[in-house]
Amino acid sequence: MEDLPTLYAAHLSRNLRRSIHTVRAYRATAVRFLAFMSRHVGGPVDRATLIKAAPSDLRAYLAHRRGEGLGNASAARELSAARDFLDWANGVGSAPRLKGPRVPKGVPRPIAPHEAIALAEEVGEAARLEWVGKRDWALLLLLYGAGLRIGEALALTGGALPLGETITVTGKRDKTRIVPLLYQVRIAIEAYVAACPWPAERAAPLFRGVRGGALSPGVVRAAVRAARGTLGLSDRTTPHALRHSFATHLLGRGADLRSLQELLGHASLGSTQIYTAVDAAHLLDVYRNAHPRA
Incomplete structure (x- = not known):
């Protein structure tokens, strides 16, 4: 068979x-x-x-x-x-039709800018090796500063060096996009590369584990989990929450949805529109907390 x-x-x-x-x-x-x-x-x-x-x-x-x-x-x-x-x-269309369970659409839970920076600092400072601390600081800044998925960041290789004002990212379904790279993020990555005990070979992973292989997402998630406990942040504070924060903060500062769609690498605008709900929810919170008759 x-x-x-x-x-x-x-x-x-x-x-x-x-x-x-x-x-x-x-x-x-x-x-x-x-x-x-x-x-x-x-x-x-x-x-x-x-x-x-x-x-x-x-x-x-x-x-x-x-x-x-x-x-x-x-x-x-x-x-x-x-x-x-x-x-x-x-054959396409041959599967039986069956309505699935109703799943309410969740709203992404971003964290505040100062919390994102504090999280990256805590993870970096908690590392046992100095170069690992520089690696974690650079990686988390990249997730927040460029809105990358953790898999996209860990898929970067030494071929991304030397860094410029943009970086090419390969996302879902091998689609590539160009994302602006903040000066602070670029400096952090360069400091990590200079401290890393392994050379930045073109075909090798940019972010390496302690034994020189590709860094595992699980290691990053565990470090973030420990740091959020120390800082008293929500359980929803994950590496992916930094991507949500990137999108929400840009939208709050006036970025349009189409540009945000390109930056995030979403296939459809519908995936990006969830962030309008986040922004609206934030405005309602401000209104309820500030208005005397709210």
Whole structure:
């Protein structure tokens, strides 16, 4: 029989240029869905079996996954991935229609500018090695100052050097964009590169771990988690929150949505428009706190 999950993953990666994280997650859903269907129909599952899948089968699978503890948001993603897998296996539009769980749209939670700087300082000062402290300071400044996703920052190589007024970033689906680089961020990165015990080779990661390999996102998240506890910041203060802060603060200073879309690397303007809700929420807070009749 065909190894459908592997073929599906190759399709996502090669044809749709999805990120490795998306490919991994969607392939895992395909594996789980096939295992469930095999038990559900009482035998091996191939494309001929999948083309007969009905809404009741997807509903049963979703109920099974909900029984394993999935919340609404995770269940909605699981349903979307299972339907995409069925569309791939049997042709676009062939997956059964099924309305997924309702997931309220969340509003990004940015942190204040002084909190972003304090967070970067705390993470840098808490590092045991001086060059690691310079690395963490530079990395977090880059996330806040340029609005990068952590994966985009860690994917940078020595080929980005020498730094100029802009930096080229590769985002989701291998789309590249040019982002302005603040002078303070450039100085921080250059100080880290000068202190790093490994040479900045063109094909090597720009941000390295303590053993010289690529820096893991988990290491960065753990350092931020410890720092936010020390500073008394919200649990929502994550490396990705620095990107939200970048977007919200630019919008609050008058940046237009189209320009912000380009800077963030969003495929659609709809993804960028969530920040208008953040700005409106901030204005309402100011009004309620300041107006005598609020």
